[in-house]
Amino acid sequence: MSTTGQNDRCIICLQYHTETTIEHIVPHSLGNDHYILQKGLVCRNCNNRFAKYEHQVVSSAPFLAIRRKYGVAPIAEVVPTILTQKNLGFFLAKILYESIYRSKRSLLDRYDLEPIRETLAGKKDITKVTMVLYQGKIERSIHIPNIIHRWRLRSIGIQLKYKEQDGGLIFSFIYERISFVLEIKKAAL
Numbered sequence: 505m506s507t508t509g510q511n512d513r514c515i516i517c518l519q520y521h522t523e524t525t526i527e528h529i530v531p532h533s534l535g536n537d538h539y540i541l542q543k544g545l546v547c548r549n550c551n552n553r554f555a556k557y558e559h560q561v562v563s564s565a566p567f568l569a570i571r572r573k574y575g576v577a578p579i580a581e582v583v584p585t586i587l588t589q590k591n592l593g594f595f596l597a598k599i600l601y602e603s604i605y606r607s608k609r610s611l612l613d614r615y616d617l618e619p620i621r622e623t624l625a626g627k628k629d630i631t632k633v634t635m636v637l638y639q640g641k642i643e644r645s646i647h648i649p650n651i652i653h654r655w656r657l658r659s660i661g662i663q664l665k666y667k668e669q670d671g672g673l674i675f676s677f678i679y680e681r682i683s684f685v686l687e688i689k690k691a692a693l
């Protein structure tokens with residue numbers, strides 16, 4: 505019989521593990537030191553999987569420009585990566601899932617985010633998930649992190665917001681002048 509607690513099971517792939525990897529909800533490379541998940545909630549395998557596409561996104565030209573402003577870009581000149589829909593979709597889906605897990609847990613009970621979790625676990629193709637990604641802003645949205653984390657993220661140019669509309673969940677990631685929206689459609693009955 506297992507005596508392992510909740511912290512030994514990865515919230516993404518659901519595998520038991522004994523690692524104490526720190527998972528940054530917003531990538532560390534954007535200057536985030538504080539908005540993290542409790543040690544052990546995400547296993548090293550998942551953490552490594554996320555790192556690959558996070559790197560692709562934060563090393564793209566629009567992200568690099570803003571990171572330079574906040575002094576968190578690499579000092580050496582780097583060739584910007586191409587910001588692809590797929591990597592960006594993963595990037596946003598991960599921040600959506602983890603920020604909700606951390607700060608707005610009740611939304612996890614109200615929405616079927618299993619397809620998102622399975623996608624993040626590498627078990628489902630992201631193109632099969634019922635979500636829409638676009639650039640833009642949403643009106644009357646609500647902050648996800650609590651006031652302390654909200655303030656700290658704001659100091660590195662980031663805001664995470666959500667809105668419930670037509671039975672679906674709308675998530676927005678704002679990075680200074682860049683603003684992306686990820687819309688999770690209501691699951692078909």
Ligand SMILES: [Zn+2]
Pocket residue numbers: 514515516517518519546547548549550551
């Ligand atoms: Zn995992």
